[in-house]
Amino acid sequence: MDYSIKIGGEAGQGIQTIGDVLARVFARSGYHVFTDQEYQSRIRGGHNFYRIRLSDVPVRAPKRQPDILIALDRASIALHMPEMRDEGIIVYDPDMLKQQFDGPSFLDIPFLTLATETGAGRIAANTVATGAVLGMLGFALEQLFDIMDIILRKKDEDIRKRNRLAAQAGRDHAVASCKRCSFTLKAAGPPKMLLGGNEAIGLGTLAGGCRFYSAYPMTPSTGIMIYVGTKAHEYGVVVEQAEDEIAAINMALGASYAGVRSMTGTSGGGFALMAEGLSLAAMTETPVVIALAQRPGPATGLPTGTEQADLFFALHSGHGEFPRIIFAPGDPEQAIRLTAKAFDLTQKYQVPAIIMTDQYLADTQWTFDRISLDGIPMRDYRADAGEVDRLDEYMRHAFTESGISPFAVPGKTRHVVVTDSDEHTEAGHIIEDAGIRTRMVEKRLFRKMGSIRAEMAPPAYFGPPAPGTVLISWGSTYGIVREAAEELAANRVGMLHFSEIYPLPGNDAFDYAGLLNGAARTICIENNATSQFARLLEAETGHRVTDRVTRYDGRPWVLEELLEELRGRT
Amino acid sequence: MAERDKYQGGVPAWCPGCGNFAILRAFKEALAEENIEPGEFCIVSGIGQAGKFPHYVRCNTFNGLHGRSLPVATGIKLANHDMLVMAVGGDGDMYGEGGNHLMHAMRRNIGIKVFVHDNQIYGLTKGQASPTSMEGMVTKVQPFGVFSGQFNPMAMAVSLDCGFVARGYAGDHEHLKGLIRQAIRHPGFSLVDILQPCVSFNKVNTYEWYAQRVYDVGDGHDPTDRGRSFVKALEWGDRIPIGIIYRNDRRSFESRIPVLNKGTLIDHVIDWETLKKKLAETLHEFY
Numbered sequence: 001m002d003y004s005i006k007i008g009g010e011a012g013q014g015i016q017t018i019g020d021v022l023a024r025v026f027a028r029s030g031y032h033v034f035t036d037q038e039y040q041s042r043i044r045g046g047h048n049f050y051r052i053r054l055s056d057v058p059v060r061a062p063k064r065q066p067d068i069l070i071a072l073d074r075a076s077i078a079l080h081m082p083e084m085r086d087e088g089i090i091v092y093d094p095d096m097l098k099q100q101f102d103g104p105s106f107l108d109i110p111f112l113t114l115a116t117e118t119g120a121g122r123i124a125a126n127t128v129a130t131g132a133v134l135g136m137l138g139f140a141l142e143q144l145f146d147i148m149d150i151i152l153r154k155k156d157e158d159i160r161k162r163n164r165l166a167a168q169a170g171r172d173h174a175v176a177s178c179k180r181c182s183f184t185l186k187a188a189g190p191p192k193m194l195l196g197g198n199e200a201i202g203l204g205t206l207a208g209g210c211r212f213y214s215a216y217p218m219t220p221s222t223g224i225m226i227y228v229g230t231k232a233h234e235y236g237v238v239v240e241q242a243e244d245e246i247a248a249i250n251m252a253l254g255a256s257y258a259g260v261r262s263m264t265g266t267s268g269g270g271f272a273l274m275a276e277g278l279s280l281a282a283m284t285e286t287p288v289v290i291a292l293a294q295r296p297g298p299a300t301g302l303p304t305g306t307e308q309a310d311l312f313f314a315l316h317s318g319h320g321e322f323p324r325i326i327f328a329p330g331d332p333e334q335a336i337r338l339t340a341k342a343f344d345l346t347q348k349y350q351v352p353a354i355i356m357t358d359q360y361l362a363d364t365q366w367t368f369d370r371i372s373l374d375g376i377p378m379r380d381y382r383a384d385a386g387e388v389d390r391l392d393e394y395m396r397h398a399f400t401e402s403g404i405s406p407f408a409v410p411g412k413t414r415h416v417v418v419t420d421s422d423e424h425t426e427a428g429h430i431i432e433d434a435g436i437r438t439r440m441v442e443k444r445l446f447r448k449m450g451s452i453r454a455e456m457a458p459p460a461y462f463g464p465p466a467p468g469t470v471l472i473s474w475g476s477t478y479g480i481v482r483e484a485a486e487e488l489a490a491n492r493v494g495m496l497h498f499s500e501i502y503p504l505p506g507n508d509a510f511d512y513a514g515l516l517n518g519a520a521r522t523i524c525i526e527n528n529a530t531s532q533f534a535r536l537l538e539a540e541t542g543h544r545v546t547d548r549v550t551r552y553d554g555r556p557w558v559l560e561e562l563l564e565e566l567r568g569r570t
Numbered sequence: 571m572a573e574r575d576k577y578q579g580g581v582p583a584w585c586p587g588c589g590n591f592a593i594l595r596a597f598k599e600a601l602a603e604e605n606i607e608p609g610e611f612c613i614v615s616g617i618g619q620a621g622k623f624p625h626y627v628r629c630n631t632f633n634g635l636h637g638r639s640l641p642v643a644t645g646i647k648l649a650n651h652d653m654l655v656m657a658v659g660g661d662g663d664m665y666g667e668g669g670n671h672l673m674h675a676m677r678r679n680i681g682i683k684v685f686v687h688d689n690q691i692y693g694l695t696k697g698q699a700s701p702t703s704m705e706g707m708v709t710k711v712q713p714f715g716v717f718s719g720q721f722n723p724m725a726m727a728v729s730l731d732c733g734f735v736a737r738g739y740a741g742d743h744e745h746l747k748g749l750i751r752q753a754i755r756h757p758g759f760s761l762v763d764i765l766q767p768c769v770s771f772n773k774v775n776t777y778e779w780y781a782q783r784v785y786d787v788g789d790g791h792d793p794t795d796r797g798r799s800f801v802k803a804l805e806w807g808d809r810i811p812i813g814i815i816y817r818n819d820r821r822s823f824e825s826r827i828p829v830l831n832k833g834t835l836i837d838h839v840i841d842w843e844t845l846k847k848k849l850a851e852t853l854h855e856f857y
Contacts, residue, residue, distance in 0.1 A: 028857065191857050193853065193856040194856060194857075199856075203849070206852070211649070211835045212648060212649060214641075214645065232829065233829060234848070237829065238827060238830065238835060240644075240648065242641065243671065243674040244670060246641070246671075247641035247671055248641075250635070250638045251641045251645035251648075252645060253634070253645060254614070254642035254647075254649070255649040256649075257632050257645070258612075258646040258649035259649060260649040260836055262645065262649075276638075277638070280635050280638075284632070284634070370853075371853055373853075376846075378840075378842035380840065409836055410630035410646075411610065411630065411652070414609055416608055416609055416629055416630045416631065418624075418625075418631040419632055419633070420631070422633065428631065429580055430622065
C-alpha cells in the first residue's frame with residue numbers, strides 16, 4: 001500500500017490546513033506518512049500544492065503520481081492531471097471551480113453547497129473536502145473529529161458540531177458517489193508522531209538548552225523562530241526579533257558571552273549579513289548556533305524554492321581562518337539530535353556551529369513511532385564561579401593544551417571577563433604582538449580542530465557490505481536517495497548519508513573512504529549546480545566520485561525523477 | 571581621587587591632548603561615586619578610538635565589531651538584566667556604521683547606557699568626515715567640503731522617544747560626570763553624546779570652538795516636555811546646549827518580558843532531568 005494525495009490551489013485557500021489535517025489523521029491511524037509542499041512567495045493567489053504520501057511501510061520522499069488530487073482551483077487540474085496515475089481520481093467542486101469536468105477521473109463533490117447546508121458556512125468547504133478524501137480512502141472520522149476539536153477549541157460547541165456535520169457530509173457523499181474508489185488500507189500500527197523539519201530544529205534548540213534566540217524573519221527559516229517562540233514562555237527562552245541579521249547574530253553573541261546558550265537562524269541572504277558576526281564568534285571564542293535554511297540564490301533567488309547551494313558559503317563564510325562545525329540533518333529526528341549536539345559542541349569548544357537545512361526539509365513532515373532523547377548530551381561547560389574566584393588571575397583566552405579556555409560568566413566572579421574582536425592577549429586585551437598572534441591562531445584553530453573532528457559521527461551507510469555502486473547524499477536528500485537505493489538494491493547499490501559535514505569525520509570508526517574507493521561507481525546526488533559536497537569529499541578524503549547528479553531548478557526530486565537520473569548508471 | 575584606581579586598566583593609546591582622557595576620568599569618577607565595582611558592569615564597544623575605551627577600564631569587556639556594540643549589549647542585557655551594561659563608541663561607530671541598531675535600541679528602550687565620543691571626525695582612519703561633521707568641512711576625502719547634512723543625534727533620539735537624552739562636553743568635567751551618573755541611574759535606554767575635540771584631525775571643532783558655544787541648559791529647561799526638548803535638540807551653531815535634553819519614564823524593554831520576571835536568564839539553572847521530562851511532554855504533542 002503506497003498512496004499519494006495532492007492538494008492544489010491558490011495561496012490563501014487553505015491547502016496547508018487540509019494537508020496537515022489529513023496527514024495527522026493518517027499518522028494517528030498508524031500509517032507512515034511523508035508530506036512536502038511547494039508554494040510561491042505570495043500571500044494570496046498563484047498556485048501552491050501540498051503532497052502527502054501514506055503507506056504501511058516507512059516513506060521518506062515524495063512520489064510523482066497522485067492517486068487522489070484535491071483541486072481547489074482550475075490550475076490544479078491543468079498542472080497536475082497529466083501526472084495522475086491511470087486509476088487516479090480528481091475530486092473537486094464544480095461550483096468552486098466554476099467549471100464542470102467530464103471523464104472517469106473526475107469526482108464531483110459540492111464542497112460549498114454541503115458546507116452551507118450543514119450550517120457551517122462556505123468557510124467549511126475545506127472540511128467537506130477533507131471528509132470526502134477520508135471517505136474515498138475508507139477512513140472513519142473519529143480521528144478527524146478529535147483533530148478538529150483541537151483546531152476549533154476556541155470556537156463554541158455549535159460551530160464545532162456544524163463542522164463535524166460538514167466533514168460527515170463530505171465523507172457520505174464520497175462513499176455514495178465514488179464508483180472508482182478501490183483503495184485498500186492495510187492494517188496499521190499504533191499512532192505515530194508527525195513532525196516537520198523546522199519544528200524539529202526548534203525541538204533540538206529546546207533540547208540543547210537554548211535560552212536566547214534572536215533572528216530576522218526569512219523564508220524558509222522563520223518556522224524555527226515561530227516554533228521556539230510558541231514554546232518560549234514554557235521553556236524560559238527569550239526570543240527577540242532583531243532589526244536585521246547583523247543584529248541577530250550580535251545579540252546572540254552578547255547573550256552567549258554573558259553566559260546563556262544562544263542561537264540565531266536565517267537563510268542565505270541573511271547569513272551573508274551574519275558573515276562578519278560569524279568571524280566575531282570565532283575571534284572571541286563565543287559559542288553560537290546558527291540555523292542556515294537554504295533557498296536558491298544568488299541574491300533573492302527563488303524565495304520559496306529549495307537548494308543545497310550554500311555548503312561552500314557556510315564552509316568559507318567569515319574573514320580569517322577559524323574552525324567551525326557544520327551539520328546537515330536528513331530528517332526531523334536527525335534535526336533534533338544534531339541541533340542539540342551543535343549546542344553541546346559549540347559550548348564545549350567555543351566555536352560556531354551551523355545547522356544546514358533547506359526549504360524542502362524545513363517544510364516536510366515525517367512520521368516516527370517515537371523519538372528517544374536518550375544520549376542527547378546535556379552538560380554545562382561554564383566555569384564554576386567559586387573555582388574562578390580562587391584563581392589569582394582569570395584570563396578568558398588562557399592558553400591550554402586543548403585550546404579551550406575556561407568560560408567564566410561575567411558578574412558571577414570577582415574577576416572581570418574580557419574579550420576582543422582584535423587579536424588579544426590571554427586576558428582578552430588588544431595587542432599587535434607577532435608572538436602572541438601566532439600562539440592564538442594555534443590555540444583557536446589547530447589545537448581544537450583535531451578534537452572537534454573526533455566528535456563527528458561517521459556517515460550512515462545502507463546497503464550490501466561490498467557495494468558495486470554507492471549513492472552519496474548529504475543533508476535533505478537523505479530520504480529520496482535512501483528510497484532510490486532501496487529500489488536499486490538488486491544492482492548491489494548502497495548509499496552513504498553525511499549529516500555531520502564539517503569537519504568531515506575520520507575513517508577510524510567506519511572506513512567510508514575505503515568503501516567508496518572499493519566501489520566501481522560512486523554517484524554524488526546534490527540539489528545544487530556544482531556538486532559542492534562531492535568537491536568537499538574529494539578535498540578531505542581524496543576520493544573522486546565517478547558521477548555527479550545535480551538539480552538546480554529550485555525543486556526537490558520525486559522518486560521517479562531520481563530513478564530516471566540514475567537509469568543506466570548502476 | 572584614589573577610589574577610581576580600582577578601575578585602572580591598560581595604558582591608553584590615544585593622542586596626547588585627546589578629549590578621550592577627560593571622558594575616561596569623568597567616567598571612572600562617576601562609577602566610583604555610584605559605588606559600582608569593576609565586576610558589576612560591562613562595557614561593550616566597537617571600533618574606533620572610543621572602541622578601545624574598555625581596555626583602559628578594569629571591567630567586563632566585549633570589544634566587538636564596528637557599529638555592532640548595541641546588539642551585543644542587548645544580548646548581554648537580556649541574558650543578565652541585573653548587570654549594568656554600557657556601550658561606548660565614537661560618532662562613526664554609533665551614528666554611521668551602527669545607526670540602524672541605535673534607532674531600534676531606542677525603540678526597545680532597553681536599559682543600556684550609551685556614551686558616544688563625538689569628535690565630528692574619523693580619527694582611527696586618520697581624518698575623514700563622520701556623520702556629525704559639519705557641512706563644508708574639508709578633508710582629504712571631501713576636498714570640496716562635506717555635502718551631506720550633519721547628523722543630529724539629539725533630535726533623532728527625542729523623535730524616537732528615547733528614554734534619556736543628554737549631551738556632555740569633554741571640557742566640562744563636573745558637568746559630564748553628573749550626566750554620566752544620571753544616565754547610569756536611568757532605568758531605560760540612555761544616550762549621552764559627548765562633544766570632544768580631536769586634536770589631531772579636526773581643526774574646526776577645537777577646544778576653543780566648543781568653549782565659545784556650549785552652555786548648560788540648566789533648570790530653565792524642562793526635559794520632560796518633549797516638544798520643547800525637540801526644539802532644544804535642534805539647537806546647533808553659535809550656541810550648543812549641553813545637559814539633559816529629554817527624558818521620560820517609559821518602561822524598560824527587559825522589564826516587559828514575562829520570562830525575565832522570574833530572574834535573569836543566566837540564573838535559570840538548566841536542570842537536565844526536568845528538561846528531558848518537559849521535552850518528552852512536548853514531543854507527545856506531535857502524536
